[in-house]
Every structure is written in structure tokens, then in C-alpha cells.
Amino acid sequence: MGRTIKIGIIGSGGIAGVHARTYKDIEDVEIVGVADIFPGRADHFIENWGLQQAVGFDDHRKLLELDLDGVSICTPNAAHYKTTLDALHAGKHVMVEKPMSVTLEEAVGMVQASKEADKMLNIGFQPRYDPNMGLIKELVQSGQLGKVYYVETGGGRRRGMPGGTFIRQEISGAGAMADIGCYSLDFALNTLGYPKPLTVSAYTSNHFGTNPKYHPEADRFDVEDFGVAMIRFENDIVLNFKTSWAMHMDSLGATMFLGTDAGLKVLPKSQGPWGGVWDGHVGAVSLFHDIQRHHTESVIPLIEHEIDVFAEKIRDFVRALREGGPAPIPGEQIVRNQAILDGILRSSQTGREVVIDIPDF
The missing domain is CATH 3.40.50.720 (NAD(P)-binding Rossmann-like Domain)
Structure with missing residues (x-):
């Protein structure tokens, strides 16, 4: 004891x-x-x-x-x-x-x-506690992809807008970016070793949340339900990030890590109107590489588990x-995640790229 x-x-x-x-x-x-x-x-x-x-x-x-x-x-x-x-x-x-x-x-x-x-x-x-998230990070950090220069991530629900405190800026601070977007960012950044973000150019909207056809609390909805951003990092890496609570589409696509020697494609496990975001488990992982100059796709076996x-x-x-x-x-790591969310909102409000300045701790 x-x-x-x-x-x-x-x-x-x-x-x-x-x-x-x-x-x-x-x-x-x-x-x-x-x-x-x-x-x-x-x-x-x-x-x-x-x-x-x-x-x-x-x-x-x-x-x-x-x-x-x-x-x-x-x-x-x-x-x-x-x-x-x-x-x-x-x-x-x-x-x-x-x-x-x-x-x-x-x-x-x-x-x-x-x-x-x-x-x-x-x-x-x-989501970090899904062992397959660890597997993906290990693959990328192993060097098999060579120099990673481009990452694409984000999740989109066809219909998945919450209500209550989630949709009021004075309480939540932001909408889809803060609710599910932060998961996608953590997935990508943790896999890369949390590089330091430098600039953000972003766009956000709330066409669905403010429309009573799609949301019963449209008159109280004052956060974003969609956002997209291009983020530049140290070490010459760029991230294409997109998140949506609602859209006329089935998916915003896979998460991708493009490297000079190989590429990694990751699909989310969850499906359906509320699925397609990185708050759950990994669906499938594929490595795209060349063997004897032949284009090759290797399916990476997932780790079976029942971890909550x-x-x-x-x-x-x-x-x-x-x-x-x-x-x-640790907070000193996730402050970089928050810096990107902050930059997305600032950039979308001004309609231009913004610089991210994070102090050293």
C-alpha cells in the first residue's frame, strides 16, 4: 500500500x-x-x-x-x-x-x-495514449521518412456541432479549433517532436453554426465552426491544418507526413457524421516508399488494444x-499548440499572416 x-x-x-x-x-x-x-x-x-x-x-x-x-x-x-x-x-x-x-x-x-x-x-x-500514436511517432522519428518537409492534418465532422458553453466565445474562447482542432495539432506536433511554430496564415468561418437550419442555438453561436491554416515551423517544415464541426463533405482527408525518402498516411478510426477527428483512435497507417525504383505501399500493422x-x-x-x-x-510543450490556435484566430481576424512569438522557458 x-x-x-x-x-x-x-x-x-x-x-x-x-x-x-x-x-x-x-x-x-x-x-x-x-x-x-x-x-x-x-x-x-x-x-x-x-x-x-x-x-x-x-x-x-x-x-x-x-x-x-x-x-x-x-x-x-x-x-x-x-x-x-x-x-x-x-x-x-x-x-x-x-x-x-x-x-x-x-x-x-x-x-x-x-x-x-x-x-x-x-x-x-x-489520444496520445493510443499505442498506435506512439507507433506513428516512432516511425517518423526513426528517420525512415528522411527529412519531413510537409504535414497535413485535421478532422472534419459532416455534422458534429455541440451547443451550450462550446458555442459562446466568452466561455469557450473559440469553437472547432479549441474543441477538436487542438487534438489534430497535438497529433502532428508530438509526432514531429513539437517544433517551434513561426507564422500562421488562417481563415475561419461559422456558416453552419449561425444558420438555424443547421443549429438550434444559431442566435447564440459566435465561434468558428470551420478553420484552415498554413503554419510554418522551424527546421523548414510546413503544416496544412483544417478542422470542421460541420460541412457538406464526408471527410477532410487523411493525416500525411511527407518526407524526402517516404511518406506516411494515417486515417482516423471513427466514421459517420460525428467521426473523422483525432480525438479517438487510429484507423489505418500506410508507408509510401520506393523499392528498387518501384512505387511501393506498405501497410503498417496496427497494435490491437483495449486501452481507455x-x-x-x-x-x-x-x-x-x-x-x-x-x-x-507538460505545459511548456503544449504552449506551442496554444500559440497556433491563438495565431489562427488572430490571422483570421486580420486577414493576413501573423508571427508567433513564444518565450523560452
Whole structure:
């Protein structure tokens, strides 16, 4: 028996249930408190999940006064920054759901706070825990593709627009980019070793979300439901990125890594109106290369598994808490993901390419 890891949860919406369920399943982990700004909601969450030992709060700062090893931040996007800073300043390790923040400035502030507090800042990108994501990264990092110069990624749902807090800019900060686009970015950037982005040229729109024919909350919809961007990175790499919540098309295509010696094509596993995005598992992987000057396509066998990637990201956070870190998916890495999202919105608003400036940590 190890020492008991004490956890607090801030925000009791849908994703918080995944955190609660997983923490309950891990030996020697105890959820001691839950906070939600809506009166009574934290207590309802505690009762619903059978957390008899936990205390409910309407103010997350009161929760942070408890003896906690770490906190899961499951609030709407706009609250990530403030709650993360409060938790770090209170001396708690942090697991914050994606996207990391709303702006690049917020993301930088979160990383700086984690450094100053000497506390872990972990970002919740569960697709990384599909072992096939690791397989793809290993293939690209092995050098088999030669020099990777072009990457194309992104996902598109034919119909898959959420509602509620997801479609209001003051709460979510952004729409499809923040909701599902960040997954595609993390897939591509993590595979490449998270190169530093330099510039972004982007376009976004919300033709579907603002049309009552397609969305029941069209009058409240003020975020983007589609976006496309060309991103330049250090080491002479470019990324063609596209994401859509809704469109008159079945797919936005495969993820591709083009190299001087070979190319890699990756298909998402999920299909249907809500499928086609990188928040799930890998569907198929093919390597395109030449053998004796013959064009050859080699199908890469996938790793069969039954891993619950949502649960595994939380288990990994607990392992880091127990072993003293480092963060499995560190904030100083994901700040580059957030920088691109920030750049996409700035570029789309100005109609021109923007420069990305990220400080060194």
C-alpha cells in the first residue's frame, strides 16, 4: 500500500465524470473535494459519484485550502487560466483539460506560474495514449521518412456541432479549433517532436453554426465552426491544418507526413457524421516508399488494444504525482499548440499572416 494521493476536482461538467470515475478506480487515490461555481452542483456531483468523503464548494479557492496533491481542472475553457494559476499558487500540481487556455498570453502565464511554484502543469490530451500514436511517432522519428518537409492534418465532422458553453466565445474562447482542432495539432506536433511554430496564415468561418437550419442555438453561436491554416515551423517544415464541426463533405482527408525518402498516411478510426477527428483512435497507417525504383505501399500493422485513453491520461497524472513528476504532457510543450490556435484566430481576424512569438522557458 502506497500513500494516499488526495485529489480535488474543479468544475463538475461532463468531462469531470471521466476524472471521477478513473480516480475512484485507482488504488490509494481519494477525491477529497469538488468545486463548481453554480451553487449545489458540486454537492450533486459528489452524491452522484458516491464520493462520501468529499466536500463540495462553490468557490474553488476554498477547495484549494484543503490538503491536496493535485487538482483536475474541468471548467469551461475561459476559466482554465485563473483556476490553474490559483491552484499552482496554492502549491498544487495541476491536470488541466484541453485546450490549455484561450490565448497564448494565458498559456505562457500558466507555464511561468508552474515554474515559479515548482509544480507540475499537465495538459489532458488523451489520444496520445493510443499505442498506435506512439507507433506513428516512432516511425517518423526513426528517420525512415528522411527529412519531413510537409504535414497535413485535421478532422472534419459532416455534422458534429455541440451547443451550450462550446458555442459562446466568452466561455469557450473559440469553437472547432479549441474543441477538436487542438487534438489534430497535438497529433502532428508530438509526432514531429513539437517544433517551434513561426507564422500562421488562417481563415475561419461559422456558416453552419449561425444558420438555424443547421443549429438550434444559431442566435447564440459566435465561434468558428470551420478553420484552415498554413503554419510554418522551424527546421523548414510546413503544416496544412483544417478542422470542421460541420460541412457538406464526408471527410477532410487523411493525416500525411511527407518526407524526402517516404511518406506516411494515417486515417482516423471513427466514421459517420460525428467521426473523422483525432480525438479517438487510429484507423489505418500506410508507408509510401520506393523499392528498387518501384512505387511501393506498405501497410503498417496496427497494435490491437483495449486501452481507455481517457482513463490512461488520468492514471499517468497519478503516476507522476506518486513518483514526483515530471508532467507526462507538460505545459511548456503544449504552449506551442496554444500559440497556433491563438495565431489562427488572430490571422483570421486580420486577414493576413501573423508571427508567433513564444518565450523560452
